[in-house]
Amino acid sequence: MRLMRVGQPGQERPVLASSDGTRHYDLRPVTADIDGAFLAALADNPGLLADATTLSETSVEGERIGPPVARPSAVLCIGQNYAAHAAESGAEPPEQPILFYKSPNTVVGPYDDVLIPRGSKKTDWEVELAVVIGRRARYTASREEALTHVAGYTISNDVSERTYQLDDSGGQWSKGKSCETFNPMGPVLVTADEVGDPQALTLRSWVNGEPRQDSTTADMIFGVAELVHHLSQYLVLEPGDVINTGTPQGVALSGRFPYLAPEDVVELEITSIGRQRSVMRPAP
Numbered sequence: 495m496r497l498m499r500v501g502q503p504g505q506e507r508p509v510l511a512s513s514d515g516t517r518h519y520d521l522r523p524v525t526a527d528i529d530g531a532f533l534a535a536l537a538d539n540p541g542l543l544a545d546a547t548t549l550s551e552t553s554v555e556g557e558r559i560g561p562p563v564a565r566p567s568a569v570l571c572i573g574q575n576y577a578a579h580a581a582e583s584g585a586e587p588p589e590q591p592i593l594f595y596k597s598p599n600t601v602v603g604p605y606d607d608v609l610i611p612r613g614s615k616k617t618d619w620e621v622e623l624a625v626v627i628g629r630r631a632r633y634t635a636s637r638e639e640a641l642t643h644v645a646g647y648t649i650s651n652d653v654s655e656r657t658y659q660l661d662d663s664g665g666q667w668s669k670g671k672s673c674e675t676f677n678p679m680g681p682v683l684v685t686a687d688e689v690g691d692p693q694a695l696t697l698r699s700w701v702n703g704e705p706r707q708d709s710t711t712a713d714m715i716f717g718v719a720e721l722v723h724h725l726s727q728y729l730v731l732e733p734g735d736v737i738n739t740g741t742p743q744g745v746a747l748s749g750r751f752p753y754l755a756p757e758d759v760v761e762l763e764i765t766s767i768g769r770q771r772s773v774m775r776p777a778p
Contacts, residue, residue, distance in 0.1 A: 495510060495543055495646075495684070495685045495687075495688060496510070496511040496512070496513065496515070496682040496683070496684050496685075496688070497509070497510060497511070497521075497528050497562055497646070497682060497683040497684075497685070498510075498511055498518075498528075498554075498559060498560075498562050498680065498681060498682045498683070499527070499528055499559070499560040499561065499562055499563075499564065500554045500557040500558065500559055500560060501557060501558060501560060502558055503558075503560065503602075503603075506527070506560040506564065507520070507521075507522060507527075508520075508521035508522060508524075508525055508526070508527055508528045508532075509521055509552065509554060510543060510549065511682060513688070515768075517551060518551065518552050518553065518554050519549035519550065519551055519552060520549055520550045520551075520552040521543075521549065523549065523550075524542065524543065524549070527564045528562060528563055528564055528683065529563070529564040529565060529734055530566075530567065530732060530733035530734025530735075531733070531734075533563075533626065533627070533628040533645045533733045533734055534628065534629060534630070534733040536628060536645065537628040537629040537643075537645060537733070538629075558603060558605070558606075559603050559604055559605055559680060559681050560603045560680070561601045561602060561603055561604070561678075561679040561680050562626075562648050562679065562680045562681070562682055562683035563601075563626055563648070563679070563683060563734055563736065564734075565598070565734070566598050566601060566626075566734050566735055566736045567598065567732055567734060567735060568595065568598065568731075568732070568735045568736070569595065569596040569597070569598050569600065569601065569677060569735075569736045569738065570593060570594075570595060570596075570725065570731075570735065570736070570737045570738070571593070571594050571595065571596050571652060571671065571737075571738040571740075572591050572592060572593065572716065572721060572737065572738065572739050572740045573588070573592035573593075573594060573667065573740065574587065574588055574592055574715075574740065575588075575591070575592075575714050575715050575716055575739060575740025575741075576709065576713050576714060576715065576740055576741065576742040576743065577713070577715060578709075578713070578742060578743035579740070579741055579742055579743045579744075579745070580715075581743070582743050582745070582747065582748035582749075582750075583747055583748075587715055588715065590724075591716045591720075591721060591724055591725070593725070593728075594666060594667045594668055594671065595668055596652070596668065596671045596672055596676070596677060596738070597668075597671075597672035599674070600653075600671070600672055600673070600674065600675065600676040600677040601677045601679050601736075602675045602677065602678050602679070603678065603679070603680060603681075604649065604678050604679060604680035604681040604768075604770030604771070604772075605678075605681075605770065605771055605772065606675065606678060606772065607675065607772065607773050607774070607775045608651075608653055608675045608676070608678060608760070608772045608773070608774050608775070609673070609674055609675045609774075609775055609776070609777040609778075610754065610755075610756060610774055610775065610776055610777060611655055611658070611673045611777055612776075612777050614655050614657070614658075615657070615753060616655060616656035616657045616746070616747075616753045617653065617654070617655050617656075617753055617754040617774070618653070618654045618655070618656055618745050618746045618747055618753060618754065619651060619653060619699055619701065619706065619745060619746070619754065619760045619762075620651060620652040620653070620654060620741035620745055621649070621650075621651065621697045621698065621699040621707050621741055621742070621762040621763075621764070622649075622650045622651070622652050622697075622738045622739055622740060622741050623647060623649070623650075623692065623695060623697065623711055623718075623739045623764060624647065624648045624649065624650035624679060624736050624737065624738050624739070625644055625647060625692075625718055625721070625722065625736070625737040625739060626644070626645045626646050626647065626648060626683055626734070626735070626736055626737075627643055627644065627645060627722075627731045627732065627733055627734065627735040627736075627737070628643065628644060628645025628646070628686075628733055629642065629643045629645075629733060630643070630730065630731065630732055630733060631643040631722060631725075631726040631730070631731035632726055632730045632731075633726055633727060634722065634723050634726040634727075636723065637717075637719035637720055637722075637723045638719065639723070640719050640720075640722035640723035640726065641686070641718070641719045641722065643722060643726075643731065644686045644692075644718070644722065645683070645685065645686065645733070646683045646684050646685040646686050646688075646689065647683070647684055647686070647689050647692060647695075647764075647767060648679055648680055648681075648682065648683045648684065648767060649679065649680065649681075649762055649763075649764050649767055649768065649769075649770055650677060650678070650679050650736070650738045651677065651678045651679075651760065651762055651770065651772065652671065652676075652677065652738050652741060653671075653673070653675070653676040653677065653678070654670050654671055654676070654745075654747075655669075655670045655671075655673055655676075656670060656746075656747055656753075657670070658670035658673070659671065673777075674777070677738075678762075678770055678772050679736070679770075680768075680770060681768050681769075681770060682767065682768055684766060684767050688766070689766050689767070690766075692711060692717070692718040692719075693711050693712050693714065693717050693718065694710070694711065694712060695710065695711045695764050695765050695766060695767070696708075696709070696710050696711075696763075696764065696765045697709050697710065697711065697741075697742060697762075697763070697764050698762070698763045698764075699744065699760065699761065699762050699763075700760070700761045701751070701754070701758055701759070701760055701761075702758055702759055703759070703761075706744045706745070706751060707741070707742050707743065707744035707745070708742075708744070709742030709743065709744075711739075713742060714739065714740065715740075718739060721737060721739060722737070725737070754774050755774065756774055756775055756776045757773065757774065757775075758773070758774045759771065759772070759773055759774075760772045760774065
């Protein structure tokens with residue numbers, strides 16, 4: 495299934511999209527929103543949306559597409575989870591997953607503008623596979639069990655301000671990750687059963703139409719199952735929580751590309767999920 499939210503910020507309505515994206519169904523008879531409570535209900539009753547013919551068809555043409563998950567209580571991020579990206583960052587591949595937090599209010603729609611912070615000269619892009627939790631995960635017993643707690647997957651742009659992240663960090667990265675609009679997400683949440691193997695997806699990014707990143711989730715140091723299992727030993731993952739699983743090589747931090755400037759266009763794509771597009775604007 496492909497779940498999405500359409501409408502202006504704070505007024506989004508839940509929609510079920512067909513696999514080919516040509517038909518859309520109003521989910522409001524089933525749920526008021528695509529949030530943690532709905533994802534938990536779907537995990538308990540996978541047949542909840544089995545018969546789309548009972549739903550009314552709706553049009554989303556001309557409407558804003560919002561992030562596919564409403565109000566995640568946590569956005570957890572994994573740093574340097576691709577060996578080549580760790581190398582271009584000047585670091586050795588980590589022996590344990592590196593965890594940092596991103597403020598949940600950074601989450602915006604997949605086509606919303608991204609605001610470059612005042613005075614920023616090092617705003618960077620990062621295409622990432624985002625894991626959305628559907629069932630509370632606490633001390634999962636194995637990697638296989640951990641995957642049963644995943645509702646689905648979407649695309650995240652873990653936008654980063656490198657001066658804030660590295661020079662002004664005070665020893666942690668969240669300052670450079672939590673600026674407003676710094677997590678475009680979507681356009682859809684694709685349920686785990688439709689995605690299949692999360693370690694067999696291609697990730698790509700472009701800036702102003704020029705290729706930047708081109709990799710595969712098979713190159714992750716720590717795969718999705720291992721990440722969910724590992725994190726559940728240290729914290730409780732709640733339905734609707736988002737895990738950004740890291741980015742491959744090809745970011746501006748490498749020194750091979752310029753950092754983002756106003757009016758730059760960033761596009762991200764992950765196979766089986768879709769594509770997003772953001773225009774960079776100066777923060778007012």
